Amino acid sequence: MDRDGSGVSALLGLDGFVVRAQLLEETTGEWWLAVETTQERAWCPSCGVRAVGHGRRRVVVRDLPIADRPVVLVWAKRLWRCAEPACPAGTWSEECDEIAPRAVLTERARAEICRRVGPGEQSVARAARGFGVSWHAAMAAVRDHGRPRVDHLARLGAPRAVGLDETSFLAATLEHPTLLVTGIVDLDVGRLIDVLPARSATAVTGWLASKPTPWLAGIRHVVIDPYQPYATAVAKGLPAARLVVDHFHVIRLANTALDEVRRRTQQATTGHRGRKADPLYRIRRRLLAGHERLDPAGFARVLAWLDAGDPEGEVGAAYLAKELLRDSYLVANALEARRRLVVLYDYCAASDVPELVRLARTIARWETPILRWHHTRLTNATTEGTNLIVKNIKRLGFGFRNFDNYRLRLLLRCGAPWQHRPVASIRPCQPRISA
Ligand SMILES: [Zn+2]
Numbered sequence: 003m004d005r006d007g008s009g010v011s012a013l014l015g016l017d018g019f020v021v022r023a024q025l026l027e028e029t030t031g032e033w034w035l036a037v038e039t040t041q042e043r044a045w046c047p048s049c050g051v052r053a054v055g056h057g058r059r060r061v062v063v064r065d066l067p068i069a070d071r072p073v074v075l076v077w078a079k080r081l082w083r084c085a086e087p088a089c090p091a092g093t094w095s096e097e098c099d100e101i102a103p104r105a106v107l108t109e110r111a112r113a114e115i116c117r118r119v120g121p122g123e124q125s126v127a128r129a130a131r132g133f134g135v136s137w138h139a140a141m142a143a144v145r146d147h148g149r150p151r152v153d154h155l156a157r158l159g160a161p162r163a164v165g166l167d168e169t170s171f172l173a174a175t176l177e178h179p180t181l182l183v184t185g186i187v188d189l190d191v192g193r194l195i196d197v198l199p200a201r202s203a204t205a206v207t208g209w210l211a212s213k214p215t216p217w218l219a220g221i222r223h224v225v226i227d228p229y230q231p232y233a234t235a236v237a238k239g240l241p242a243a244r245l246v247v248d249h250f251h252v253i254r255l256a257n258t259a260l261d262e263v264r265r266r267t268q269q270a271t272t273g274h275r276g277r278k279a280d281p282l283y284r285i286r287r288r289l290l291a292g293h294e295r296l297d298p299a300g301f302a303r304v305l306a307w308l309d310a311g312d313p314e315g316e317v318g319a320a321y322l323a324k325e326l327l328r329d330s331y332l333v334a335n336a337l338e339a340r341r342r343l344v345v346l347y348d349y350c351a352a353s354d355v356p357e358l359v360r361l362a363r364t365i366a367r368w369e370t371p372i373l374r375w376h377h378t379r380l381t382n383a384t385t386e387g388t389n390l391i392v393k394n395i396k397r398l399g400f401g402f403r404n405f406d407n408y409r410l411r412l413l414l415r416c417g418a419p420w421q422h423r424p425v426a427s428i429r430p431c432q433p434r435i436s437a
Contacts, residue, residue, distance in 0.1 A: 010035065013068060016100060016108070022078075032072045032134070035065075039080065039096060046084040048091035056083035056093050063101050064133050065108045072134055075108065077101060106135050112143035119144045120151075120414030145410065152413045158195060158217055161188035165225040165248070165382035166232050168201045183405075184232075189225060189380055194416045199405045203231035203238075210239030225380045227251040228368045245371040248382045249331065252365070252372055256324040257290050259361040263320040264289065266357075267312055281311030289317070293325050319353040323361060336376035343369060 010021040014035060023036040044053040061077040084091040100108050107115070111133060118124040118132070119140070130140035151157070165187040182201035186209070187194055198205040210218065218240055225246045226232040233245055268275065268282045276283030285307045288296060296304065308318050326349055330342040343365060350362035365372065375381070 014065075014073075016065070016075075016110075018098060019077075019100075027074075030072070032074050033068060034074045034076060036076045036078065038078045039098065041080075041096065044080075044082045044096065046082075046086065046089060046091050047094070049084065049086055049089045051084055051086045051089065053082040054085050056081040059095060061101065063105055063108055063111075064135060065111050066114055067132075072132075074134075075101075106139050107133060107143060113147045115140050115143040116147035116151075116414070119411060120148060123415060141407065144414070145407075148410050148414050152410060155214065155217075157413070158213070159188050159191065159193065160217070160220050161190045161195070162220060163189040163223040163225065163246075163378070163380050164195065164221055165189050165380075166206065166227070166236075167248075167382045168227060168229070187382065189223075189382070194412065197409045197412055199409075201229075201231070203235040206232060206235035207239050210235065223374075223378055223380055225382050226371075227382075228255065228364065228372075233371075244374060246374040246378055246380045247368050247371040249375055250381065250383050252368075253324075253328060253331075255361060255364055256320075256327045259357045260289060260317070260320040260324050261286075262357045263355060264317050267314070267317050271311060271313065281307040282317060289321050290324075292328060316353075316355045319349075319355050320358060323350055323353070323358050327365065331375070334376070336373040339373055339376050340369070343373075 008020070010024055011019070014021055014037070016037070018039050018041065019037045020040055021035045021037055025034045025036075026032075027034055038058075045051065046053050058078040058080055061079045063075050063077065065073040065075050067073055080096045081093055082096065083093045097103070100110065102109065105112075115129045115133060118129045119126055122129075124132075126140050126144060127137055129144075130137045133140065165185075167185045167187065168182050169185055181199075184198040184201050184205060185194060186196045186198070196209065198209055219242065221240055221243045223246050224236045224240060224243050225248050226236065228247050228251055236243060236245055264282050264286060265276070268280060271282075272280055276286065278284075285304050288300065288304050293301070304321075308315075308321075312318055323346060326342065326346040330339045330346070333339050333342065347362045347366060350358040353359075
């Protein structure tokens, strides 16, 4: 190694350390720096007598890159011995906050890996490669530096409205059914607050119970799917908050009923599941589209195929019920919307179609939180948080089996407080090296 120190020490910028020698490893492009602490004296932690040197031990760790060049520190770690023969302290080695015992990375390099994987959106594998460490070492860095950020209370913000939304996390396999997760979103700013590993009342209740009372008290509205366990959990954990049932999920109830009626009619009239030439199968998508999106010719085709494939008029009735429900969202105030829902209830009852009777019952049961949309206009749709979950599931999908890692990475990406400045601003200058 070349003897060249002080300039590189400044460049390294590691408090309490000086560079004694440096070497550019040609094959790997790594910059190897021999470092040691500037502390020349030590005292026995047990008896306070001044310690004597007991040799050194070599510790190799990877540090932040300098000018995109990977940096390896070779730390000649001092060993000390108590000069007092009767003292039980014996020998010990020096310690430093930046390099933990048995570490393969400096703490600031570990923080940087966490930043790259979190807001930097790199994969753990890529961050690991960038520092020449294993996937596990990189993931441990993400965990150690990420968890305090994610657990930081400031990350909760101060939402007045939150949304609970279910998302599938892992598709069903032979070993387990589809795993569902609950995303909790700050609807004021559209940010994911947390992800829970279940879609259950217990998961939500437990999560709410772990939050500070003043924070909970600030939440005025909770937007949910029409899913009873969510409602139960909110009633228990946030008794002062008001439920709003998500607009999209309400319409989906009607679409589901319509699909069920169509499939049942298909089976009853043809004796088989929908095929390409079957009238009801042809119009299955058009039935679900909003009526206003069909031009007169398109609607005429729907009517013609209903004539051909829906002898009892039940599919047509379900289509109308769906449109009646959608109508309730077209009016400005909740009172008028309620009137339209009553029209829907009457219509469904008179239709004598079991799926529609059930639909009306469900809507009636959720009526108050459904109509609250008219006061609040709150919805879970198109929030950054839910989109992020969906995007991530698509990308990471089946391979991403560890829920804790999944949650951590998701939350680091969307809104964990990030005070660390990026590497570029820590080291603005190019190294002036003449190796
Ligand atoms: Zn001692």
